Amino acid sequence: MNKIQNWPRPTTKNKVRGFLGLCAYVRMFIKDFSQVEAPLKRLTREDVLWKWDEKCEEAFIKLRKIVGKEITLKRFNYDKGSGRIKLAIDSSYIAAGAPLMKEDENGKDRQVLYESVTFSGLESKYSQPKLELCGAAIILKKLQTILWVKPFELQVDAKALIEMINTPCLPNAPMKRWVAFIQLFIFYLVHKPGKTFIMPDGLSKRKKGEDKEESERDDFDEEEDWIKPHPGFGLKEVNTRTVGKLLRNKSNIEIPIKQEGFGKHMQEYLNTLQKPKNIREEYFKKIKRRSMNFYLERGQLKRRNQENPQIVV
Structure with a gap:
C-alpha cells in the first residue's frame, strides 16, 4: 500500500x-x-x-x-478454494514493480499489496533481459515469506524472461543464481502482452519516493546468497530440464565444530537465518559467505566436504 x-x-x-x-x-x-x-x-x-x-x-x-x-483490503487467504494467488512483475531501468493479487469469490483479481524496488546504479545498466530476471528475483525475495511453498501464477510480459526461467543456459554466474532462487518457488508462468500489463509497468517506472526500505536495499547478491545457507536446496539436472529439487549430499564429512566464537555464531545463523546479536556487519557477511560449507545435524554444527559442493548449477 x-x-x-x-x-x-x-x-x-x-x-x-x-x-x-x-x-x-x-x-x-x-x-x-x-x-x-x-x-x-x-x-x-x-x-x-x-x-x-x-x-x-x-x-x-x-x-x-x-x-x-x-480498496486494498483483500485479506490474504491461504485456505483451499479461496482463489488463485497472482503476482505480476515488470521491470524498467528505474525499478521493478509488482502487484500481488488474489481472486475473489467472483473470479476478479483483488489487490493484496503493491511492491516495487529501485535498482542500484549498477543494476540499472543491465541489458533489458538481465534486468527483467534481476527484477523478478528481487521481488520474489522480498515476498518470500508470503509466497514460500504456496502455488501462485507468475505473470510477466517479457518472453525472454520466460525462456530464461524455463531453459536456464545463462552466460554468467549472477543470472544462474537468480534463476536458481526463482525456481525454488512453486508457480505457473503466464505471458501477458505489454498493452495489458498496465499496473506492473506503472510500478516499475515509479521513481524512488519516501519509502526508506527502497533506499536501504543492497544488491541482490550482496544482501544474501539466499540459496547457499539452506542445507539441502539446490538445482539438479533431470532429463535435460533444470528443476528446483530438495537434494541430500551424502558426501559430507562430519567434523564436529567447537561451539565457541565463529562456530557458535555460524550455528546460530544456520538455525535462525538471522544475524546473531552483537556482531559487526562485516563479520556477519563473512558468516553468510562461509555458511555453504557447514550444516546442522541434531543441533550440532558440522563441516561439508569441500570437494563435493552442495549447489549444482
Whole structure:
C-alpha cells in the first residue's frame, strides 16, 4: 500500500498517463472513477497545455488515497478454494514493480499489496533481459515469506524472461543464481502482452519516493546468497530440464565444530537465518559467505566436504 500512497506528484503528461493507467487497473472497484479522474485525464490531451491546478491536485490525492488504501483490503487467504494467488512483475531501468493479487469469490483479481524496488546504479545498466530476471528475483525475495511453498501464477510480459526461467543456459554466474532462487518457488508462468500489463509497468517506472526500505536495499547478491545457507536446496539436472529439487549430499564429512566464537555464531545463523546479536556487519557477511560449507545435524554444527559442493548449477 505504501507504494501507492507515497506516489510522487506527476510532473509531465507521460507521468500522469502512467499514474492513471495504474489506477485504471482497479477502476472496477472505484465508484465514479471517470468523474474522479476527469481533471487528470484532460491534462493528458495533446491539445491541452500543461497546468497542474487545484482540481488536478485534488483528483491526484483522492485517487492515490483510494487505490493505495481504501480498496486494498483483500485479506490474504491461504485456505483451499479461496482463489488463485497472482503476482505480476515488470521491470524498467528505474525499478521493478509488482502487484500481488488474489481472486475473489467472483473470479476478479483483488489487490493484496503493491511492491516495487529501485535498482542500484549498477543494476540499472543491465541489458533489458538481465534486468527483467534481476527484477523478478528481487521481488520474489522480498515476498518470500508470503509466497514460500504456496502455488501462485507468475505473470510477466517479457518472453525472454520466460525462456530464461524455463531453459536456464545463462552466460554468467549472477543470472544462474537468480534463476536458481526463482525456481525454488512453486508457480505457473503466464505471458501477458505489454498493452495489458498496465499496473506492473506503472510500478516499475515509479521513481524512488519516501519509502526508506527502497533506499536501504543492497544488491541482490550482496544482501544474501539466499540459496547457499539452506542445507539441502539446490538445482539438479533431470532429463535435460533444470528443476528446483530438495537434494541430500551424502558426501559430507562430519567434523564436529567447537561451539565457541565463529562456530557458535555460524550455528546460530544456520538455525535462525538471522544475524546473531552483537556482531559487526562485516563479520556477519563473512558468516553468510562461509555458511555453504557447514550444516546442522541434531543441533550440532558440522563441516561439508569441500570437494563435493552442495549447489549444482
